[in-house]
Each structure stands twice: as C-alpha cells, then as structure tokens.
Amino acid sequence: MDAAPEIFKAYDIRGLYGTQIDGDVAEQIGRAFARVLARLAGRPTSELGVGLGRDMRLQAPELAVRYRDGLMAEGVHVVDAGEVGTEMLYWLVGSRELDGGLMCTASHNPKAYTGAKLVRRGAIALSGDAGIQDIRREIEAGLGPAPGGGTSETVEIYERFQKAALGFVDPEAIRPLKVVVDGGNGMAGPMVGPLLRGLGLDLVELYFTPDGNFPDHEPNPLLPENRALIMQRVLDEGADLGIAWDGDADRCFFIDDTGAFVDGDFLTALLAAALLERHPGATMLYDVRASWAVPRTVERLGGRALANRVGHAFFKTRMREEDAAFAGEVSGHYYFRDFYCADSGTIPALLVLELLSKLGRPLSELIGALRSEYFISGEINSEVEDAPDRMAAIEAHYAACDPPPRISHLDGVSIDFDDWHFNVRSSNTEPLLRLCLESLVSEADMERRRDEVLALIRG
Numbered sequence: 499m500d501a502a503p504e505i506f507k508a509y510d511i512r513g514l515y516g517t518q519i520d521g522d523v524a525e526q527i528g529r530a531f532a533r534v535l536a537r538l539a540g541r542p543t544s545e546l547g548v549g550l551g552r553d554m555r556l557q558a559p560e561l562a563v564r565y566r567d568g569l570m571a572e573g574v575h576v577v578d579a580g581e582v583g584t585e586m587l588y589w590l591v592g593s594r595e596l597d598g599g600l601m602c603t604a605s606h607n608p609k610a611y612t613g614a615k616l617v618r619r620g621a622i623a624l625s626g627d628a629g630i631q632d633i634r635r636e637i638e639a640g641l642g643p644a645p646g647g648g649t650s651e652t653v654e655i656y657e658r659f660q661k662a663a664l665g666f667v668d669p670e671a672i673r674p675l676k677v678v679v680d681g682g683n684g685m686a687g688p689m690v691g692p693l694l695r696g697l698g699l700d701l702v703e704l705y706f707t708p709d710g711n712f713p714d715h716e717p718n719p720l721l722p723e724n725r726a727l728i729m730q731r732v733l734d735e736g737a738d739l740g741i742a743w744d745g746d747a748d749r750c751f752f753i754d755d756t757g758a759f760v761d762g763d764f765l766t767a768l769l770a771a772a773l774l775e776r777h778p779g780a781t782m783l784y785d786v787r788a789s790w791a792v793p794r795t796v797e798r799l800g801g802r803a804l805a806n807r808v809g810h811a812f813f814k815t816r817m818r819e820e821d822a823a824f825a826g827e828v829s830g831h832y833y834f835r836d837f838y839c840a841d842s843g844t845i846p847a848l849l850v851l852e853l854l855s856k857l858g859r860p861l862s863e864l865i866g867a868l869r870s871e872y873f874i875s876g877e878i879n880s881e882v883e884d885a886p887d888r889m890a891a892i893e894a895h896y897a898a899c900d901p902p903p904r905i906s907h908l909d910g911v912s913i914d915f916d917d918w919h920f921n922v923r924s925s926n927t928e929p930l931l932r933l934c935l936e937s938l939v940s941e942a943d944m945e946r947r948r949d950e951v952l953a954l955i956r957g
Contacts, residue, residue, distance in 0.1 A: 499523055502741045505613070506634040508626040508926035509809050512613030515557045519612050521564040526781040528600070529644065530636035531616060534629055536572075538618050542646060544573035549599035551579045551587035553685050553746045554708030556614050562602045565614065569600070570648025578652050581708070583689035583747040585842045586659045588621040591837030593662070595619070606718035606744040609710055615746075621838040622818075625811030626926070660693050663844045666834070669697060672848075673855040676700040678740040678753070680728040682717035683709040686743035686750075690844050697851070702735050704728060717745030720829065725751065725759060731957020733757040738854065739861050743843050749830035752841040752850060754861040755833065761876070763789035764868045766826025767796075769846060772853050773824045774799045783816060783825035783833075786921045787934035791872045792826070807909040814839045828934070830879065873944040875920075875935040880955045882931050885924040889931070892922060892954050918947050922955065931955050948955055 501523045505513035511527060513519045536543045552562040558581070566576050579590050584601045591599035598618045604611035616633075617623040624630050677699050681687040681780055687706035694701055704727065707713050715724045719742040732740040732753050739901040740753030752760040763784070768794065770782045781802040784792040793803035806816050806825065811831075813825045825833040831841040854861060882888050889911050896903055898912045904914040909922025910932075920935035933951060937944035 501526055501634065501637045503634060506626065506630050509623070509811055510605075510613055510615045511630065511633075512607065512611060514610050515612040519561070521560060524561045524564035524602075525568040525571070526637045526641060527614060527633060528565040529572050529641050531598070532569050532572035532574045533636055534624075534632045535618060538629070539597050541597075542573070545572075546597040546644070547575045547594070547949045548576060549579060549587055549590040549596050550602075551582040551584070551590070551599070553584070554581060554603035554683070554710050555602075555604060555609065555612060555745075556710035558602050558710070561612060565600055565602060566650060567955050570621060570643035570650060571646055573645050573647045575648065576650040578650055579655050580652065581685070581688075582655065583685040583843070584615055585748045585837075585840060585844065586655055586689060587615075588840035589619060589662060590653070590655055591617055591619070592840065593658075594738045601746070603746040605750075606716070607745050608716055608722070609712050610706075618619050621814070621840045622731040623811040623814050625809065628811065656688070656692075659689075663842070663848065664693060666836070666845050667848045667852040671855055672697050672699070672851050674700055675697045675738040675851060675854060676702070676735060677829060677851070678702040678704065678728055678731045678735055678737045679706065680704040680719070680725075680740065680742040681706040681708075681747070681934060682719065682724070682743060682745060683707060683712050684717040684743060684745035684747055686747040686843065689747050690743070690847060693844065693848070695889045699851070702731065702737065704731065715866060717743075719744060719751040725753070729753050729757045729759065739850070741847050741850075744830070747843045750832075751830050752845050754863065754865055756769070756862045758862065759863070760865055761789070761874060762793055762826065762828040762830050763787075763874065764865050764872075765850075766832070767791045767844070767868060768853070768864060769826060769832060769849055770796050770801065770824055771799055772849055774801045777823040780823035781820045783813060783820070783822045785813075785827045786906070786912055786923070787828045787932075788826075789868070789874050789936050790919070790938070791868045805906075805908060810841055813841075871938070873937045873939070875933065875944060875948045878933045878948070878952065879925075879930045880933065880952065881929055882955065883929055885929065885931050888955055888957075889922055889924070892951065895954060918943065920947070920951055922951070928943045
C-alpha cells in the first residue's frame, strides 16, 4: 500500500487502519522518520537512538513492530518501551537523551484509526511545518534499498516514569479525597492508576482496563456524551472530583464536586496560579482561544503571560524559546518545563489533588470564582467552504467599529474589545471555522455576541 498524502496531519500522522495505514506504510514511515531525524541531528542514521511506544489499540502491536523494522532498516538503535502512555514515550526520549521517538497511537480517535506521534531530541514534536511533510516527501520520492544494521532493546519504564511524575507534588500533602476516575479503556489505567492508588485516595475506577475495542465509550472526554457517566457518578458517589483521560492519556479533564465539567482555560488558570507559587515571576503560555482568566490570573500573581498558536508542536517550541514554566491549552493539553516541555495527563491530576488537599476548598468553589466573572462560549465549529474569505469579512466588519478593537493574526484572527473578545480560526484538516468567544459582562451578553459572530461566519 502507498502512503496516502492525507494521513500526514498538522501535528501527527493519522488514518484508518487497513485502508490508509497498514504494516507496509508503517515500515515506510519508520524508514523515512529515521532519515528526517538524521538530517535534524546532523549524524548518520546508524548513530541514532530512537524511542518507540504503542498504545492499547488492537492493531498497535503489529504496527509497532513494523515501525521498529523500518527504523532498524535504516540502521537505528530502537529503544522499545512497549505499551505505554504517550507522555511516557516523551519521558523516555528526554530522560535518555534519545534522538527521537515514535508513539504508535491515534489518541482520542475511534477504534478504526491508527497513527503516530513523532518527536525529535528533547521530545520536541514534529509538525506539518517541521518534519511530518518531510517524511511524506521521503516516502513519495522512493526510499530505495535499506542499509540495515539496526538494533533494538526492550525497556521497562513504568516505575521510573511514575517516580518522576510524583516528584511534581508532595505526596504527603495529598488527603484521602474521594475521586471518580475514567480511563476510557485507554492507557490511563496502567499509567496513572498505580500512582493514585499509592496516594491513599478513595478511588472509584471506571474503564481503567485498556481495551482497544472501547466497549464503553470513545476515549475523548471533550465530547459531552463521553463524560456524561463520570459527571453523574461524581454526584452519585458524593465525590470530591472526577478525572477523565483520553485514549493515550496525555490529556486529562476534570469534573468538579457538583458534577460540572471544568473548562480547560479555567483549569489552566488554576494550575498556573499553583505553579507561580513555586516559580515566582515565571512565564506561562496559553492558547489564543483561552479565556482572559488565564493571562489576568498570571499577571495578577506576578507572572508573565504569553498567547500562543494552537498545537503541541508550537507550544513545545515556544516554551523553550521563552523558558516558560508551564503552558495550557483549552483542549486539555498541559505542558511543563521540568517535563521536557512535554504535555502530561498525569502531572495535572497530581497537582489538582495536591491543590485541593492544601486549600481544603472544593473544586467548584475555586472554579466558581472564574465562572462568575468570565463567560465563555466553548469552541463552536461551523462548516464553511470559503474560510479565508469569511475570516477576512469578519475582521473587516469589526475593524470598522468605533473605537476599533485590538486585532491579532497569531492564529486565525483574534478580535479584542474591552469587555469581550473572540478568536476565529480554520481547521487544518476540514472545511471548518472554529469560534471561541468570551464576555466579561454576563452569560446573556456572551450568547448575544456569540450569535452575532456565528451569523457572520455562517452567512
């Protein structure tokens, strides 16, 4: 099978197993990835060490072998961690100073999908702009004969990774909170489960056994239908909070003690505040979609807040450029400087447990202070055929206001008035415009502004 161009996405490689990605394609990707890493490192492939991991998807064992075969065919030494969460692969690459890493995963996608997340030395992500399209071009040009000579070793990293993650908190400070956890039959169970059990929490475990069939719900807690059960279970159990993870467990999501979902921007503000106590004056990054709760919280506490393009590759690069201690995305990705600037689904869970234990206040109270001041729409998708023209028309419409708004093109177009703002950006893979809007006035004002912008988007 030839590698279809559409599997090479903005942030990863992803497609349907069997029709877009099979073993042959995986081996080609492995070979091409080795060559791209060699150019980035300025060394021959025979001198490279590359980490390899896979998630619980049904086809992952087969494809991981073929990725490994492709890497070894180019002379690479492969360090195979087996079935792990994505952040464990990042930790392996960072802690062993490997030249790169390949995680066989399709993250939160339905079970028919497979793919790969790719990083270079330092766990810096490849992206469509930097590396992923180079892999596509290598394959399309024809890979030719393979030099061979690669080697591999198998490593067990669970215990060392869990020790490293636990180093972000004071375990003795965490009280025996009652916590409902939903692993979505993904990698959270084996990755985070042992840590949580060791903290003496009163755990109610849902779907903590990895199962690539996803018999209970898809591993994407951002979709309301996938978090309905944990929200109700938090109420039924009288729990202090709920925590859910996506399939490869590099994102986590929180439910407060009233059963309400905690938006990612508010969680970013909460984590930033906690981390500023440890890193006074530190730089924190947030994405262009986020609530003003994030920069205002950071700046009020003496930190430096910088907006950033959406996407993990852009965050990991910018964190290094700015020496940022922490970054958060609305989508549930949280990045830590002391974790190789990589995203983690484990560390935020531990930090929130520690924060609630130390403050002795319910999560609903901490988040409620933000909900009562910042009224957010969440991300709203609209199908359009002429996204660039629509965005230009929206910008022209609001630029004509008196007084004019502040306008940014960091990612899509951001329009900021004094008491409300919004960001509109196009999808990298679909004919969609994505809107996030916030008002500081009221929920009703947010809804009125939201409907006004949506009318412009949808024509």
